[in-house]
Amino acid sequence: MKVIIVGGGMAGLTLAYWLNKNGNEVQVIEKAPELRTEGYMLDFFGPGYDVAEKMGILDQLSRIHYPISGLKFLKEDGTYKFKLPYPSLRHLFNGRHFNFLRGDLEQVLYNLVKDRVDFKFGLTIDYIHEDNDQVYITLSDGSRDTADLVVGADGVRSRVRSLVFGDHENYIKHMGYYTAAYIIDNSSMNKQLDNAFYSLSSPGLQASVYPIRGDRSATFFLYKSSKKEGHLSREEAKKELDHHFNHMGWVVPELLDKAGEAADFYFDEVSQVVMPHWSKDRVVLVGDSCQAVSLMAGQGASLAMTGAYVLARSLQENNDVNQALDQYEDDLKPQVMTTQASGRRFAHYFLPDTRWRIFIRDITMRISVLPIIRKFVNMNRARIPK
Numbered sequence: 001m002k003v004i005i006v007g008g009g010m011a012g013l014t015l016a017y018w019l020n021k022n023g024n025e026v027q028v029i030e031k032a033p034e035l036r037t038e039g040y041m042l043d044f045f046g047p048g049y050d051v052a053e054k055m056g057i058l059d060q061l062s063r064i065h066y067p068i069s070g071l072k073f074l075k076e077d078g079t080y081k082f083k084l085p086y087p088s089l090r091h092l093f094n095g096r097h098f099n100f101l102r103g104d105l106e107q108v109l110y111n112l113v114k115d116r117v118d119f120k121f122g123l124t125i126d127y128i129h130e131d132n133d134q135v136y137i138t139l140s141d142g143s144r145d146t147a148d149l150v151v152g153a154d155g156v157r158s159r160v161r162s163l164v165f166g167d168h169e170n171y172i173k174h175m176g177y178y179t180a181a182y183i184i185d186n187s188s189m190n191k192q193l194d195n196a197f198y199s200l201s202s203p204g205l206q207a208s209v210y211p212i213r214g215d216r217s218a219t220f221f222l223y224k225s226s227k228k229e230g231h232l233s234r235e236e237a238k239k240e241l242d243h244h245f246n247h248m249g250w251v252v253p254e255l256l257d258k259a260g261e262a263a264d265f266y267f268d269e270v271s272q273v274v275m276p277h278w279s280k281d282r283v284v285l286v287g288d289s290c291q292a293v294s295l296m297a298g299q300g301a302s303l304a305m306t307g308a309y310v311l312a313r314s315l316q317e318n319n320d321v322n323q324a325l326d327q328y329e330d331d332l333k334p335q336v337m338t339t340q341a342s343g344r345r346f347a348h349y350f351l352p353d354t355r356w357r358i359f360i361r362d363i364t365m366r367i368s369v370l371p372i373i374r375k376f377v378n379m380n381r382a383r384i385p386k
Contacts, residue, residue, distance in 0.1 A: 004029065004135070009304070011308045015151060028120070031124045040218070042301045051305045057112065070085040101212065135150045177270035205244060205245060219255050223351075237267035270295060271292060272344075293343050303336060
């Protein structure tokens with residue numbers, strides 16, 4: 001079977017691996033001119049960790065892992081509050097947990113498949129038509145192709161989804177937050193970070209910074225806000241960050257000053273994608289294009305890789321494509337819906353909007369790693385659907 005995957009992120013690359021392994025002809029179309037490097041630090045655990053183990057890449061993931069000393073929480077002026085040692089946090093995941101940058105994970109996945117599948121960078125899809133047996137596409141350069149199945153793995157604002165299922169607004173649910181992330185070159189700042197992940201909190205605001213390889217620092221900003229109209233330019237996004245975070249102390253002013261210099265500046269609303277169905281005839285969606293759970297819920301990368309694995313498994317187990325797509329959705333959708341609901345329910349815990357909620361979150365986090373409590377906590381309850 002020939003499969004065209006639109007999107008070369010975590011879901012698309014994982015799916016390319018499994019489809020190729022199962023003997024299919026695979027082509028990946030990626031809008032970016034090259035592999036993307038932007039993104040923030042991921043907590044990687046749960047069913048995605050299990051998929052990575054099946055792929056035999058845990059050694060590669062351990063090499064991109066950042067074994068930070070812990071999480072350090074500060075007041076908005078930079079005054080120290082408390083620290084959670086990373087070994088205690090990892091114990092909650094039975095040791096099956098990694099920290100790494102999104103771009104580093106995509107590089108590992110790309111290295112697995114770059115010599116096995118056909119990649120077309122710098123292109124997107126402009127037209128899709130299908131009959132009972134084939135899908136016909138036209139790309140942004142005017143070229144045409146045909147496949148037995150087209151997979152939209154092209155993110156929250158999926159081009160494939162908009163062409164086949166309709167307007168983005170029908171499926172993207174804004175959660176009331178915006179986030180930004182970028183990397184800066186500043187070795188002198190790294191000396192202040194002492195290998196820890198620092199977070200400064202204020203009601204409805206969180207600014208984080210942590211050291212990464214190459215004498216660099218990575219940032220992460222999250223703030224509560226109503227939905228903005230249209231796409232914000234980098235300059236507009238930078239003004240947004242300045243407006244919300246300029247009262248914070250310690251290194252935050254320097255981080256804000258550096259935003260304009262970052263080569264991989266990322267800024268977007270925090271959203272979920274909720275759809276009644278993930279497939280239509282011979283077109284199917286995977287990853288954030290149909291199941292985005294948001295960073296409030298966590299496990300986005302884990303579920304992206306899980307979705308790709310479950311889709312490939314369903315196609316391998318069923319001779320009929322439509323039956324395979326139905327099985328894929330039946331197997332995975334309940335877990336995705338549960339995770340999305342959890343993200344909506346605990347958004348105020350992830351980013352408290354009052355000082356009282358910040359206090360409660362801090363107390364809860366400090367208690368969770370106590371030896372007498374953590375032995376009852378298992379963060380790896382979610383598994384690959386049977």
